[in-house]
Amino acid sequence: MIRVIVKRLLATIPLMFLITIGTFALAQTIQGNPAQAIAGDSATAEQLAKVNKELHLSDPAPVRYVRWLSDVLHGNFGKSVATHRAVSSEIARRFPVTLSLAIASLILMFVIGIPLGIIQGMRPGSKLDKLLLGGVSFGLAAPNFLLATVFVYVLSVRNHLLPSMTYVGFTKSPLEWAKHMIMPAFSIALVGGAEMARQLRTGLVGVAQEDYIRAAKARGLHPARITIKHALKNAAMPALTIIGVRVGYLLAGSVIIEQIFQLHGLGEYVLQAIQNKDFIVVQTVVLVLAGIVVMTSLVVDIAYAFLNPKVRLA
Amino acid sequence: MTSILPATDTASDLVATPGTSLLEVDGLSIDVARGAGSLRLVDGVSFRLDAGQTLGIVGESGSGKSVTAMSLMRLLPAQLRIAAGTVRFDGRDLSTLSEPALRKVRGNDIGVVFQDPQNSLNPAYSIGNQMVETLRAHSDLSRKDALAKSIALLDRVGIHRAAARVNDYPHQLSGGMAQRVMIALAISLGPKLLIADEPTTALDVTVQAQILGLLRSLQAETGMSLLIISHDLSVIAETADQVAVMYGGQIVERGDVVEVLTAPTHPYTEALLAAQPESTVKGMPLATIEGIVPNADAMPAGCRFNPRCAYALDICRVTAPALVEVEGRPDTSVRCVRHTELTLRGVSTAQIDAALQADPAAIDAAGRPVLLDAEGLSRIYDLRSGRLGRKTSFHAVDDVSFVLHEGETLGVVGESGAGKSTVGRMVLGLTPTSSGVVRFDGNDIATQRGDAKRATRRDIQVVFQNPYASLDSTMTIGESVAEPLEVHHRGSKSERTARVAELLQQVGLDPSVAGRRPHELSGGQRQRVAIARGLALNPRLIVCDEPVSALDVSTQAQVINLLRDLQRQFGIAYLFVGHDLSVVYQMSDRIAVMYHGRIVEMGPAEEIYHSPKHPYTVALLAAVLSIDPRHRRLASTATEAPGEPSATGCAYANRCPHVMDRCRTEVPAPIAVDAVTVRCHLFDAVVDS
Structure with a gap:
């Protein structure tokens, strides 16, 4: 098991390296003339030259890449070209918000997906299963911004049941944190949860046909034990893959959701940066978000190894 | 008592004394839901099984034998249900028993061994985990005691180093090993009845003999009753006291197995x-x-x-x-x-x-021109294993040489993993050779290009094992058979249609079949279609890769006859790959016996079949079951699992009863003894002296 973890960890190093190249290249394509953007439209040629020199913008791209990479490796993400504030401190301030949203969404995804999937998968074709299938289809189809808007209108504006438009840190008050998080997180989590329910249902229905389930039944094991122990572990594998894929969507979704709920997270930050042609912020935030996706995939891989001895012992 | 297995019950228990019936099935009918109504799969099946006795149920696919067996403990899939009848076991009717009461019977009083052992074990848990779970579900053993008992059980069913292997996962076991584990699981609580549903169908011939021997010895030890379901009459002939023959969902004949x-x-x-x-x-x-x-x-x-x-x-x-x-x-x-x-x-x-x-007139192949000449064929796969990617290589095929003459059949026989199918695929050019040369008509097929390559491709055709998978389900039969003609631009559309009709007739099918799709045909019919497609381009060689293994006995005989008729008619040579020695013998002029990538013995079919030389060939022949219940061949003692193939020297060394020191270090070279070639150090001396 440890061998698998170490192996997977080592494999992320070249991947992260490739991602830095990707984000750097991406930032190059959006920048237009950054010096002009920074110095303002009325800047003189002298001012532009000064900005160019400060940011080494006239160096060839590979040179700038290597410099940036070395800065990043030293924990120096540079300064925003628009606000002149250190990117690292801005990220430190905003990261908890986005992380909160991501974690709350993931938890809700499990809370929605696992029970629904099990209930459906245990009795496929039943009335309850059909009803839930309808709900799952709705969840898959509903756009998150629409859900979010409806939630805000119904629950906050009309009925004042839940707060919106603010963020309370988890360490300050876990209850308030949860109250503030539930609407945005649910808006994001519904699609993933629905997809997870569907995968889990399909997985359980498939596993129920397996010889080893019949064999377990033939040994007189209790049906609940057969489902929870023998079926679920095997049926969970495809559902688990969903998580890895979903985290990317989740972060993308948070860009919109943060706007709707006025949460000052990374999504909002990157959106502003794009509008300001603030390439340093864009490449740094994209790098951080990509890092989160890679780490999630890593966790999923390790969980996979835990579930599947063929992977673990390979 | 030294045995770890409880006898089925104490002598005072009247139910378990021999001669009284343990299981009485009466008028059992099983329906499958079909649309709004239902269809009867099993119709009024009745039989009884006495304590300590063995009943065999034999039938072809679709006869309802497995469904009958699974229904006894209500293990049927959801769409199947018992429509009528009673299943009296030990005084109770299992067909109406409550689920919780039935759960106590399952595993505890009745154990089941399934056809596909590797899929009958949960891949996500170690075998020890599953054994301990089963023991503790029906007894109050502590985890530690249950584990100790599991190890003892694994040891009893012939698994070496059971204490270490108890932590293995199912994918680490061979088919034979997995079936031993399944048997250990099934008998772990000392059931009065063991149901074995096609227990050896997925296994190699030698492993089959060991598993059946193991079942018999366990039965002798515990006095349990055995219900064996098989499509193979010889399995029944070797093991059963009573037999029930099923056809079309009914028992058509039932009685003492010898009678x-x-x-x-x-x-x-x-x-x-x-x-x-x-x-x-x-x-x-x-x-x-x-x-x-x-x-x-x-x-x-x-x-x-x-x-x-x-x-x-x-x-x-x-x-x-x-x-x-x-x-x-x-x-x-x-x-x-x-x-x-x-x-x-x-x-x-x-x-x-x-x-x-009988001394059948073997064709005098030596006088005919050589069609196919394989020399020193090897197929090596690099495997990375161990901690830091230590490289090892696996020789799927190792230094295999043979010739095939025109119109001749060379049978290639061996167990799964012996490399026999790989040899077939190398001849077809589907698997590249790591070393060695395949010459067809004197030309190295690996170096052929363009028209010459296309010509060779036309001349060598193939019939695969699984007629269900080898025909495209979206194409009609006619399209499938015509495909090779189209690919090689043979004739006009109407000429091709005529040729398809002719081909279908040659393989004994009605030409009207051309308009149908594969799912409308039976397995035997599909294999005929596959053969028709193989014949389409008038090939000179057909590689037959286990062409009858997936078929019922009655259909198998039809296909064997067909292949032989076609050979007589068109002079086609066959490379006939198979695992069933009696089928390969029937088909072949010469036989090559493969073990672990090498040909260990090769020669005229009669010679191999009647006087085998290599210890492995001897073992293979000894494992062939008898269909005469009066002359059983199966030993009920030899139950230890065979050793793994040896990595150095002769691969058979770990299993060989005649093993010598040099066998473990030196790979034996092919030696000509009488009419055969054999790779065995036992014959070094014969040749030397």
Whole structure:
């Protein structure tokens, strides 16, 4: 098991390296003339030259890449070209918000997906299963911004049941944190949860046909034990893959959701940066978000190894 | 008592004393839901099984035998249900018992061993975990004691180093090992009855013999009853006291195994026995049962066997016969209106002996031109294993050489993993060779390009094992057969259509089949289609990769006869890959026996079959089961799992009873002994002296 973890960890190093190249290249394509953007439209040629020199913008791209990479490796993400504030401190301030949203969404995804999937998968074709299938289809189809808007209108504006438009840190008050998080997180989590329910249902229905389930039944094991122990572990594998894929969507979704709920997270930050042609912020935030996706995939891989001895012992 | 296995019950328990019935099935019918209604799969099956006895249920696919076995403990899939009948076990009716009460019977009183052992173990848990779980579900053993008992059980079923292997996961076990584990699981609580559903069907011949031997020895030790379900008459002949022959969802004949097999009273039993390759003199056509097993939705009126029966009269097409006791044989019951007037042939020792002793005229292949010449073929796969990617290599095929003459059949026989199919694929050019040369008509096929390559491709065709997977389900039969003609631009569209009709006729199918799709045909019919496609380009060589392994006995005989007829007619050479020695013997002029990538013995089929030289060939032949219950070959003692193939020297060294020191270090070279070539150090001395 440890061998698998170490192996997977080592494999992320070249991947992260490739991602830095990707984000750097991406930032190059959006920048237009950054010096002009920074110095303002009325800047003189002298001012532009000064900005160019400060940011080494006239160096060839590979040179700038290597410099940036070395800065990043030293924990120096540079300064925003628009606000002149250190990117690292801005990220430190905003990261908890986005992380909160991501974690709350993931938890809700499990809370929605696992029970629904099990209930459906245990009795496929039943009335309850059909009803839930309808709900799952709705969840898959509903756009998150629409859900979010409806939630805000119904629950906050009309009925004042839940707060919106603010963020309370988890360490300050876990209850308030949860109250503030539930609407945005649910808006994001519904699609993933629905997809997870569907995968889990399909997985359980498939596993129920397996010889080893019949064999377990033939040994007189209790049906609940057969489902929870023998079926679920095997049926969970495809559902688990969903998580890895979903985290990317989740972060993308948070860009919109943060706007709707006025949460000052990374999504909002990157959106502003794009509008300001603030390439340093864009490449740094994209790098951080990509890092989160890679780490999630890593966790999923390790969980996979835990579930599947063929992977673990390979 | 030293045994770790509890005897099925104490002597004071009247139920378990021999001679009283443990299981009594009466009028059992099983329906499958079909649309709004239902279809009867099993119709009024009745039998009894006494304590300590073995009952064998034999039948072809679709006969309802496995469904019957699974219904006893209500292990049927959701869409199947018991429609009528009772299953009395140990005084209780299992068909109406409550789920919780039935759960106590499952595993505890009745154990089950399934057909596919590797899929019957949960891949996500170690075998120890699953054994401990089962033991603790039915007893109050502590985890530690349950583990100790599991290890003892694994040891009892012949698994080496059981204490270490208990932590293994199912994917780390071979098929034979997995079936041993399944048996250990099934007997762990000392059941009174063990149901074994096709327990050896997925296993190699030698492993089959060991598993059946193990079952018999466990039965002798514990006194449990055994219910064995098989499509293979020889499995039943080797193990059963009583036999029930099923056809079309009914029992057609039932009785003492010796009586039924030596003096059958139902034409189907007779036909099934006659279709066994063992009962036929080589070169003579195998007896076949024309037609196919009927489907539940299209059962013939009257006797269900009548469309295929050689003795059917008008009355058979109208009157459905009842299962009645045979006069003068109170143990035997039969479902045939003509049973009193017919005298049917059963297994005859004389006939089998005659078949063995017959010296069929082997074709004089040596005088014919060489068609295919394989020299030093190897296929090596690099495997990374161990901690930091230590490289090892696996020799799927190792230094294999043979020649095949025009119009000749070379049989390649061996267990799964022996590399026999890989050899076939290398000849076809589907698997590249790591080293070695395949020459067809004197030309190295690896270096051929363009037209020459296309010509060779035309001349070498293939028939695969699984006719269900080898035909494209979206294409009609006609399109499938015409495809090779199109690919090689043969004829106009109308000429191709005519050729397809001709080909279908040659393989014994009605040309109208061309418009149908694969799912409308039976397995045997599909294999005929696959053969027709193979014939389309008038090939000179057909690689037959286990062409009859997926077929029922009656259909298998039809396909073997067809292949031989086609060879006689068109002079095609066959490379016939198979695992069943009696089938390969029937087909082949010469046989190559493969073990772990190497040909260990090769020579004329008679020589190999009647006087095997290599210890592995000897073991392979010894493992062939008998279809005569009076002359069983199976030992009930040799139950230890065989050793793994040796990595150095002779691969067979770990299993060989004659192993010498040099066998473990030196790879034996091929040596000519009499008419055969053998790779074995035992013959070094013979040649040296």
